[in-house]
Amino acid sequence: MMQTAVLVVDGRDGDRMRLQQILEPRVQFNGVQTGAEALDYAKKNDIDLLLLAVKLPDMDGFELMRTLRRQPKFKDLPIIMLTSDQTQKAEAAVAMAGGTDIIRKPFIPIIVVKKVEQVLEMEYLHRNLKQEVHRQTQLAEERLAASERLFEETVMTLAKTIDAKDAYTRGHSQRVAAYARQIAEKLGWLEDEQRKIYFMGLLHDIGKIGVPEAIINKTTRLTDVEYGQIKQHTVIGSEILELIAEFPELAVGARSHHERYDGKGYPDGFAGSQIPVYARVIAVADAYDAMTSRRSYRDVLPQDVVRGEIAKGxxxxxDPQFADIMLQIIDEDSEYLLHER
Known part of the structure; x- marks a missing residue:
């Protein structure tokens, strides 16, 4: 048995001495007579196991146990009650009061040793189980954090890969993601929802991977056929992102960010609340960045023009609610610095 600090509280000198003979040198033995002495000892020392007589010179043993249990330090302290009562009622009383076990007087050495060993072994297992649960929880949290970092890095890499196809819109996906998150924050969305829409913004244009660069970078007017190919990036993107079963909203953002509130958008011609709410937010953020980014055929539009176009749309x-939030953000950006992020 490991060397363990045991405190015996018993007003009978003979009983304390008998327990000392039985338990030493297996444990670090300490003995006191009264409840008051026990409380004073407990303040100054660590205790691994308490052997407590039911009857003490100055108080009831159950009263002392309740006093100790109220202290966080001793809330889980194993306590074996010592009693001359041979009835089952005594065992029930100890169990009901929160005692760990019972040892009857007169003491039978083998029973005392076995009961003390069993209680200490259970306490050791309990303590180590809590430590192991804590360790495993920490490991799980670390793995989750590493997994989230990998996901974020992968999404960011994909976003940069998409934007690299267009020489004039580098950083577009990151800016749209940031604007969409800002709108969500203004709306009072929870942090988890803000994080979702940020990632959706990063990957909303992933379908452009399937569109020829010659069309994406064309500086002259697109033909109807070419425009049809451009529009397909919403479908291509959703088909790619549908493979991510744990994050189904990604596909929604990719497919529906070019839908219009009046039903004249693509690819499904949804209108109003038919359009997924995330996509309605991304649509405003996407339009803002399109107007505030330098293109092959024009420079950055003045802020008042951008504001006018958002208000017009x-x-x-x-969606009027999200347009109003974007207008509020524009009005707060008096120096027109937002688009330079």
């Missing part, structure tokens, strides 16, 4: 191109 309120209720037709954009």
């Amino acid at each position: 309120r209720g037709t191109q954009f």
Whole structure:
């Protein structure tokens, strides 16, 4: 048995001495007579096991146990009650009061040793189980954090790969993601929802992987056929992202961010609340970045022009609620610095 600090509280000198003879040198033995002495000892020393007589000179043993249990330090302390009562009622009383076990007087050495060993072994297992659960929880949290970092890095890499196809829109996906998250924050969305829409913004244009670069970078007017190919990036993107079963919203953002509130968008011609809410937010963020980014055929649009276009599209191109939030963000950006992020 490991050397363990045991405190015996018993007003009978003979009983304390008998327990000392039985338990030493297996444990570090300490003995006191009264409840008051026990409380004073407990304040100053660590105790691994308490052997407590039911009757003490100054108080009831159950009273002392309740006093100790109220202290966080001794809330889980194993306590074996010592009693001359041979009835089953005594065992029930100890169990009901929160005692760990019972040892009857007069003491039978083998029973005392076995009961003390069993209680200490159970306490050791319990303590180590808590430590192991804590260790495994920490490991799980570390693995989850590493998995989330890998996911974020992978998504960011994909976003940069998409944007690299267009010489004039580098950083577009990151900016759209940031604007969409800013709108969500203004709306009071929970952090988890803000994080979702950020990742959806990063990958909303992933379908452009399937569109020829010659069309994406064309500086002259697109033909109807070429425009049809451009529009297919929403379908291609959703088909790619549908493979990520744990994050189904990604596919929604990719497919529906070019839908219009009035039903004149693509690819499904959804209108109003038919359009997924995440996509309605990304649509406003996407339009803002399109107007505030330098293109092959024009420079960055002035802020008042951008504001006017967002206001003009309120209720037709954009969900009015999200357009209003974007207008608020624009009005707060008096130095027109947002688009330079």
